[in-house]
Amino acid sequence: MHLVAIGGSDAGISAALRARELDRGADVTVVVADAYPNFSICGIPYYVSGEVGHWSNLAHRTHADLEATGMTLRLDTLATAIDVAGHRLHLRAADGAETVLPYDKLVVGTGALPAVPPIEGLADPGDPLAAGTRDGLGPADGVHLLHSMGDTFAVMDTLTRHSPASAVVVGAGYIGLEMAEGLTTRGIKVTQIEMADEVLPTVDSELGALVAAELAAHGVEVLTRTTVQGIERAEPGAAGRLRVHAATTAPDGTTTTLSQLADLVLVVTGVRPDSRLAAAAGATLGPRGAIAVNQRMETGLPDVYAAGDCVITHHRLLGTTWLPLGTTAHKQGRVAGENALGGNRTFAGSLGTQVVKIFDAVAARTGLREHEALAAGFTPATSQANPDDHKAYYPGAHPIAIRVTGDTSSGRLLGAQLIGRRGSEVAKRVDTYATAIFHSMTVDGLAELDLSYTPPLGSPWDAVQIAAQTWTRDHQLPAQRHALETARG
């Protein structure tokens, strides 16, 4: 039995690890497009910031550790085609040499590619299997995308060679925010540009505004409702400073244009699934062009599984969507690896649980926001509470802003968003909500959970429960009062 995994990131490696764990005799090969298997791409901002001393520390496991599990790694090797009928994978080595690798079972974990927004003057490197690139300013000019270790080395090269004093970060999602912090940590003056009304548009703007305040407090200039339209050299023909042209649309619809000088431009506006290899082999695609899979991570092509950022995401509240996250890729890869060996696991589904640290603030979410829940057919309502992280009498208490979304028809908990200080256990408080949603709890039911309490770290009703009780009071107390009156006759 020869299991081949394509992709050296979370999904492919997780599949290979699980296969080797379950069957110590399994022949497992992982085909890795670059030289960096099992790297934590989530850690890139902390290498750029200087907090991680050497890039090799970003590996979840070293090459040697991986090989010690008994898997074979083929590095710097691009999978160019899947011969489904022949159970063979076509490979191209860095030197251009073409080879064919037979397999019994295949796990496709080709991941994602950085989105390249339509910014005039921005080069599009295309994807590894396509010729369609677009010329323009790129890494050599100090204009960077950031997704792979290769991108990372290019950014570090710009930082080292040109010591930029200023940077524009295009995009204020997770990576954009972390990079704004990382570059600020390096002493670079950062301007962060975001199209949406508020930074961190994956949470409600009431909470995004708190993140914006944290950025401003650390010297980051934040421009929201602003779309970058073009990037050019500040002095035509000469390498060096860059000029970023953008347009800001005010709430009343009026638009003003601006131009911002910078020594470095980082474009981090999201990713798209890298599903071309599987699609060319006949795999069905789903939302956002990601590879369609069932919860066993089967593609429908015989003996071909897929997992990670390249596949659609089974979501416990939404059905199928596309929601690429490293945590999900680990789980899906593990399921694919087990099933490829003849097991019978299903991926239980995502809730889109996420957390990000921005300077001294931590923002997290799980489940659905109100507009997402509405679109999914629920009758949602949202309440915000700002309970302290621990008893106010004990030094160092800070409020956590918590927005709970519940279904007013069923009372079911649908989602939660939190922002608080680092040290307020925000990241693991969102996990309680995630575990509650996993089990379809009602918002009211959260009061029944036996959560821990000591004055320096919590409250007798934890902040998680106080926020839930606020929602219940706002949306269910009248009905509870009425029911009680009725019961009493």
Add this chain to the structure above:
Amino acid sequence: MHLVAIGGSDAGISAALRARELDRGADVTVVVADAYPNFSICGIPYYVSGEVGHWSNLAHRTHADLEATGMTLRLDTLATAIDVAGHRLHLRAADGAETVLPYDKLVVGTGALPAVPPIEGLADPGDPLAAGTRDGLGPADGVHLLHSMGDTFAVMDTLTRHSPASAVVVGAGYIGLEMAEGLTTRGIKVTQIEMADEVLPTVDSELGALVAAELAAHGVEVLTRTTVQGIERAEPGAAGRLRVHAATTAPDGTTTTLSQLADLVLVVTGVRPDSRLAAAAGATLGPRGAIAVNQRMETGLPDVYAAGDCVITHHRLLGTTWLPLGTTAHKQGRVAGENALGGNRTFAGSLGTQVVKIFDAVAARTGLREHEALAAGFTPATSQANPDDHKAYYPGAHPIAIRVTGDTSSGRLLGAQLIGRRGSEVAKRVDTYATAIFHSMTVDGLAELDLSYTPPLGSPWDAVQIAAQTWTRDHQLPAQRHALETARG
């Protein structure tokens, strides 16, 4: 409708708050034995340490806040007898005046009294309804129990008037450990004496040893396997220094005696339910002499509910036991208050979730330990893992020692114990286990939870899941391998 709650601590106040929330016309009286309604007795160590500036800050809500909810407080009033047939409560004011208070529904929340161990020379203050006190050394001599605000003021009086340089803390449970820290913070040299093999005997000794190391690192002398036998004045007849006599039993059974001089002795060896009032009225008692109640918090006496430390505890894994915790008292009081008004709530049951901070360490547990699970009829096994709290490449990572107990027959998660550094989100990581046990998850099933991840705060598989996977590998991987082989034929 006149609802009367006896007890101004968590259970009584929670019942009164819930009743007033549900029925704005309800007539609600809370009878409080002292002048300190709704005080956080869990906060006492932080007042003694000096971290809480004024004792009044220990109130969850002020007297005025409570009255603003529309409840009536009768302070310094002892409930002396319940006339169940007459629906009347007999009261005694501080000046000795006796009155009778009619009620329609009664919630008994008389709480707990400090345990008084059989130490020669230690005074037993008895309980408020009993004459049976025992003479001996007490607060005036610098020998203290610690449960009420009155006890707290007595300790503070000793600290202020005598500025003790040394203290013996008898007992190394939650309060004992917090008081050892609090007195150390005040600059007092503390000797902590514990009967059990290790401090914090509510967790496995492997983890208790880590707490002992934390105490030692902060200058606390720890004596385990040591029983205090007597306390006397160091100079007979003269107030001042105290001499504590104790005996240590080595693992081989040999006993050595010791005597320790101290300026202050604190005896904090646990509590016992204060169920005398309800018992005298005919209530049935259960484990440890606590008032028997059903999950609606009904005592069986007509229109008499009870909640908090004075009642038995419905435990989701153990059935009925006695496990007094403030978090539980809040929940039970809320259920009692709602049902007293005609509602239909049930207390969902405790898991004994607890957390304690000891200097820079945080220890937590939920559910059952192995010997508890064994006694409850499970076939448990326990594994320990020591995963980092976040990715090791990001600065400041620390391991969390996590012991997971599962049922080898069903695979069900039964309990978890954790010790880590303050800042490692230990308190809220135990909550994920608690929520998982609440929903009867298997240990293996924890891998399906969508928990949050960012490198500064977690891992793609959270520490909670890494520890669960360690258990699964230790206890289920051979069976998983066998099942896979069988499936493949």
